[in-house]
């Protein structure tokens with residue numbers, strides 16, 4: 001399968017000091033990550049991500065959600081829907097100013113309007129505006145193409161790949177990094193790629209599992225693992241005792 005060839009490539013890259021304790025066996029990390037997942041899913045249940053009616057809506061939502069909360073994104077998406085602008089064709093044609101005003105609730109609306117337009121240009125030029133056609137591209141190549149689009153970084157690209165196109169790609173965000181750091185699984189210096197590789201190397205490349213796992217990190221990050229951690233009652237409190 002095309003996806004696994006990319007998975008194999010990424011899994012084969014050497015990691016640079018991501019892990020705090022290099023003496024632990026590889027299987028330990030697999031156990032950590034599985035244990036975290038088990039504790040989170042047991043506490044919070046399925047998260048039903050990503051809210052969105054179509055892959056295109058999910059992709060636009062992934063850009064809109066940069067530096068803001070989901071409530072604001074929903075307002076922007078609703079504005080686009082009410083104006084019948086939430087399609088590749090409609091958004092491609094819409095004036096920049098009009099788009100910026102519709103997505104205003106999501107914040108940074110002039111910047112995000114340019115980013116959405118850049119994504120639209122890419123989607124139209126490479127895949128005739130079709131998310132379905134885009135989804136047939138080999139995952140690693142598509143990820144690189146997305147990263148070359150103005151305003152699309154690794155988290156946005158991977159969110160599009162996982163949640164809009166159902167590719168088995170792990171999404172790393174600030175919540176994930178914070179939890180991993182606080183449990184001494186990665187160091188402060190760990191990069192996005194290194195953390196992603198940790199999941200790709202130690203878990204099976206399972207789209208549904210990756211979908212749920214990332215959503216659970218967001219949930220625990222919002223409810224407990226805030227800048228000032230609320231460890232009491234956190235589903236991972238137990239993990240701290242076991243592994244630290």
Ligand code: SF4
Pocket residue numbers: 179182183220224225226229230231232234235236237238240
């Ligand atoms: S809140 Fe505490 S127990 Fe929960 S994930 Fe953060 S550091 Fe771990």
